[in-house]
Amino acid sequence: MATEVDRQSDTRARDLGLSDQDLLDMYRTMVMARLCDEAQFRLNRQGKAPFVVPVSGHEGCQIGTAWPFQKGKDVFVPYYRDMGICLVAGMTPLDVFLAVFGKRDDPSSGGRQMPAHWSSRQLGIVTGSSPIATQIPHAAGIAYAIKYRGEDAVVGSWFGDGATSEGDWHEGLNFAGIHRLPVVWYCENNRYAISVPLSKQMAVKDVAMRAEGYGFEGVVVEGNDVLGCYEASKNAIDKAREGGGPTLIELKTYRFHPHTSDDDDRSYRSREEVEEAKRNDSLIVFANYLRQQGLLDDDAIESTRVEIKAEVDAEVEVAWKAEDPSPESALDHVFADVTPSRADGSSGGDTNVKADAIGTTGGEATPADSPEEAPGEEGSDR
Amino acid sequence: MTEKNVVQTVHDTLWDEMQADDRVLILGEDVGARGGVFRATAGFLEEFGEMRVLDTPLAESSIVGCAIGMAMHGLLPVAEIQFADFIHPAFDQLVSEAARIRYRTAGDWECPIVVRAPYGGGVHGALYHSQSIEVFYGHVPGLKVVVPSTPYDVKGMLRAAIRDPDPVLFLEHKKTYRLIKGDVPDEPYEVPIGPADVKREGDDLTCIAYGLMLHHCLEAAQRLQEEAGASVEVVDVRTIAPLDKETILGSVGKTGKAMVVSEDNRTYGAAAEISATISEELMFDLDAPVVRIGGPDIPAMPFAGPLEHYYMPDVDRIHERMRQLAEF
Ligand SMILES: Cc1ncc(C[n+]2csc(CCOP(=O)(O)OP(=O)(O)O)c2C)c(N)n1
Numbered sequence: 001m002a003t004e005v006d007r008q009s010d011t012r013a014r015d016l017g018l019s020d021q022d023l024l025d026m027y028r029t030m031v032m033a034r035l036c037d038e039a040q041f042r043l044n045r046q047g048k049a050p051f052v053v054p055v056s057g058h059e060g061c062q063i064g065t066a067w068p069f070q071k072g073k074d075v076f077v078p079y080y081r082d083m084g085i086c087l088v089a090g091m092t093p094l095d096v097f098l099a100v101f102g103k104r105d106d107p108s109s110g111g112r113q114m115p116a117h118w119s120s121r122q123l124g125i126v127t128g129s130s131p132i133a134t135q136i137p138h139a140a141g142i143a144y145a146i147k148y149r150g151e152d153a154v155v156g157s158w159f160g161d162g163a164t165s166e167g168d169w170h171e172g173l174n175f176a177g178i179h180r181l182p183v184v185w186y187c188e189n190n191r192y193a194i195s196v197p198l199s200k201q202m203a204v205k206d207v208a209m210r211a212e213g214y215g216f217e218g219v220v221v222e223g224n225d226v227l228g229c230y231e232a233s234k235n236a237i238d239k240a241r242e243g244g245g246p247t248l249i250e251l252k253t254y255r256f257h258p259h260t261s262d263d264d265d266r267s268y269r270s271r272e273e274v275e276e277a278k279r280n281d282s283l284i285v286f287a288n289y290l291r292q293q294g295l296l297d298d299d300a301i302e303s304t305r306v307e308i309k310a311e312v313d314a315e316v317e318v319a320w321k322a323e324d325p326s327p328e329s330a331l332d333h334v335f336a337d338v339t340p341s342r343a344d345g346s347s348g349g350d351t352n353v354k355a356d357a358i359g360t361t362g363g364e365a366t367p368a369d370s371p372e373e374a375p376g377e378e379g380s381d382r
Numbered sequence: 383m384t385e386k387n388v389v390q391t392v393h394d395t396l397w398d399e400m401q402a403d404d405r406v407l408i409l410g411e412d413v414g415a416r417g418g419v420f421r422a423t424a425g426f427l428e429e430f431g432e433m434r435v436l437d438t439p440l441a442e443s444s445i446v447g448c449a450i451g452m453a454m455h456g457l458l459p460v461a462e463i464q465f466a467d468f469i470h471p472a473f474d475q476l477v478s479e480a481a482r483i484r485y486r487t488a489g490d491w492e493c494p495i496v497v498r499a500p501y502g503g504g505v506h507g508a509l510y511h512s513q514s515i516e517v518f519y520g521h522v523p524g525l526k527v528v529v530p531s532t533p534y535d536v537k538g539m540l541r542a543a544i545r546d547p548d549p550v551l552f553l554e555h556k557k558t559y560r561l562i563k564g565d566v567p568d569e570p571y572e573v574p575i576g577p578a579d580v581k582r583e584g585d586d587l588t589c590i591a592y593g594l595m596l597h598h599c600l601e602a603a604q605r606l607q608e609e610a611g612a613s614v615e616v617v618d619v620r621t622i623a624p625l626d627k628e629t630i631l632g633s634v635g636k637t638g639k640a641m642v643v644s645e646d647n648r649t650y651g652a653a654a655e656i657s658a659t660i661s662e663e664l665m666f667d668l669d670a671p672v673v674r675i676g677g678p679d680i681p682a683m684p685f686a687g688p689l690e691h692y693y694m695p696d697v698d699r700i701h702e703r704m705r706q707l708a709e710f
């Protein structure tokens with residue numbers, strides 16, 4: 001345990017306005033993301049989860065950058081890798097696993113989208129799709145609406161390094177720069193877009209350099225340094241809130257698992273490279289920091305893990321047993337109203353959601369109980 | 383009541399809606415100082431200011447994409463795509479995003495955008511200023527695609543589109559902009575999105591059309607009436623998606639003969655969907671095969687007068703087929 005003298009020497013957290021409790025909460029959220037990830041991969045290997053998207057390796061930069069946002073006011077525009085962002089925004093492991101199992105009460109989509117296509121209007125998490133970078137102009141448009149309405153909110157928009165090659169990425173950042181919008185752009189640069197390395201994605205060293213082309217500041221941050229991420233994010237959010245316009249923050253990070261449960265990363269990166277990155281795991285780095293600060297010791301680290309794992313496991317069970325969507329509910333929510341051709345019920349509108357559709361289980365698709373019974377889906381990179 | 387042409391009606395309706403509701407704003411290329419290349423937003427910048435009348439960068443995907451974001455945060459954006467021919471970069475934003483936001487969140491989020499786009503040929507616009515794009519989007523559940531063709535409908539449907547909680551692609555045939563005039567009530571009203579409209583009543587055959595072709599069909603029907611005493615019912619589709627099958631089938635059920643006219647190239651066009659619907663539902667009520675008129679299957683409309691004319695169905699061609707069908 002660190003002494004009081006050691007603590008005095010590092011005033012970083014306090015200078016950032018983070019209390020001891022904040023630091024412990026941040027750590028817990030990181031551990032929760034990691035353990036949800038472990039659980040979803042286990043379920044995938046057991047044949048219970050057809051497809052999962054890992055977060056491991058990105059926890060530090062996600063929790064660090066999302067933490068300074070004001071819940072209930074600010075707007076989160078995450079991408080599929082961002083379980084950590086969504087946990088900070090207020091999602092629970094139950095929410096995560098309702099989506100993993102495609103359940104009716106999955107808050108993101110009611111079992112319509114693949115897992116990791118986060119959404120919750122109540123939590124200020126904006127719905128995303130699969131096409132890469134289409135959410136970038138949305139983030140800019142939301143920021144424009146915030147400015148237009150004279151609100152005091154800020155938009156956070158996260159994406160990968162590969163996303164920065166898309167036209168929508170350029171168009172969204174350009175629009176935000178022109179109007180000096182209250183949005184912070186976060187590139188979780190994990191050096192790969194599935195298998196494609198940075199050198200084939202861009203000819204510049206840092207994504208952050210591109211900010212200059214849009215007339216705002218670009219910042220590079222070590223993604224495993226949670227407090228560094230927090231600090232850069234907080235500064236950018238404060239600036240945006242005060243009318244100072246956007247910032248592009250590049251977070252140098254790494255993903256520990258394959259791109260998704262369908263990917264095999266051995267074909268494009270060495271085991272040594274992965275092991276090297278894991279030695280720099282933000283969970284280890286941050287735990288060491290908290291040790292030095294006298295906020296955690298080995299026992300506390302272990303008990304935190306055990307406690308959160310029990311919580312995650314319990315919520316996995318609840319999610320597993322939750323209601324499936326009824327098959328015919330596939331027709332609901334095409335439009336808000338029922339239009340003439342739809343009056344035959346060919347597709348329901350929001351004002352027409354059949355009451356009996358709620359609470360019924362349709363398809364009786366009995367999920368596999370063991371890996372042997374798992375549907376033998378041939379993996380394709382998704 | 384005031385007599386107006388189509389583009390003046392678009393202008394005045396947008397103006398009224400902007401004045402009535404400050405959530406409404408306009409974005410697009412040259413919509414500000416220039417007032418739009420067709421002058422649909424002339425004077426808007428001066429009246430409503432830069433925040434509400436945005437000259438966007440030349441980037442169609444983000445014109446729609448940013449509008450989607452604005453709509454998800456409480457605004458009612460009306461985006462203008464300068465020519466429908468240039469909407470394709472925004473295909474993903476319309477199809478993968480706007481159309482699915484309600485569906486993919488099981489009704490949690492919604493996306494009340496309007497995207498206006500001048501479309502259609504007959505103006506020497508050649509391959510890239512003449513296209514009909516309605517069926518690309520009409521194929522996508524979750525998008526409403528409307529093509530009003532008279533000043534009265536333009537006013538009522540534009541107001542309805544802006545107030546609609548779902549995304550609406552609002553197509554304006556650019557040749558009708560100054561060609562077609564009509565009486566427009568001065569007070570606000572809505573023409574609902576969805577229902578088709580019988581623009582001319584008749585008993586002998588039904589002609590189904592929209593856009594510029596609607597006006598050609600009305601003229602051909604009048605000529606046939608005068609020449610041969612044939613009574614042609616003309617149905618204005620008005621809403622491409624979701625399609626009002628009831629009105630179409632009701633009319634064809636009554637007359638027993640149908641022709642569908644669209645200026646798009648024929649294959650997989652709107653006329654194909656409408657003809658298939660009629661064939662499926664009314665096979666035993668038909669007195670003749672359904673007639674489908676459209677442009678030839680060439681990539682797009684060419685420039686030179688004779689080439690353009692060859693492409694576009696005109697009153698003579700429609701009249702001739704109408705006569706044949708009446709006599710069948
Ligand atoms: C428009 C589009 N093209 C291709 C894909 C398939 N795809 C899914 S994720 C991905 C890589 C994205 O990499 P990056 O942006 O770096 O994010 P990361 O997965 O590394 O976090 C690709 C190519 C897609 N979803 N959308």
Ligand SMILES: [Mg+2]
Nearest residue numbers: 160161192193
């Ligand atoms: Mg990447």
